[in-house]
Amino acid sequence: MKLIIAIVQKEDSNKLQRAFVKNNIRATKLSTTGGFLSQGNTTFMVGTADESVDKVLKVIKGESKAREEYMNPNMVTTGFDMGSQPVKITVGGATCFVLPVEEFKRF
Template identity: 40%
Template sequence: MKMIIAILNSDDASTVIHNLMKEGYQITKLSTTGGFLRAGNVTVLIGVEDDKLEHCLEIIGKYSKSRKQLIPSSAEAGISFYPSMPVEVVVGGATIFVLDVEQFKKV
């Protein structure tokens, strides 16, 4: 058995979760915040049997696409502040960890 920990962009999360549940996967959803952009994320925990791992990862990959977005940045030099210039960053997609599960119990 495997435990998938998938960190999803908030914009993608509902579609990913809907499609995982449609395929019969049971998930636990956690609201989280990213460190770099301090943007809202959703972390999902999914326990899957080894033979279903690739299928589950395909669903996550299909519905969590990365895209470019402009965000404001601010520069500071000494005591003066300069107007913020937008910076293009990649958002979305998924960060996925797959862990071996030694034991699983549902009580």
């Protein structure tokens, strides 16, 4: 048994939660804040059999890995598209800790 603690960006948390349900993975969601820039993020706890750790990590990676998106810089500051070049920004990203579990009980 392992306990996976995964910290993902808030914007990815809803689709990750749907992916957990679709893959029959029981996850508990904690509201968190933090990281260097204090952007909102979400922490999931997933208890899983040793042999399913890779599958769970793959689901997390699939929904929340860091990727580049294009954004129009004027949209950010003015709210209007002034015809400037879009810029690449990095969104998403997941940090996962796999912890050993000595005893697991369901009552």
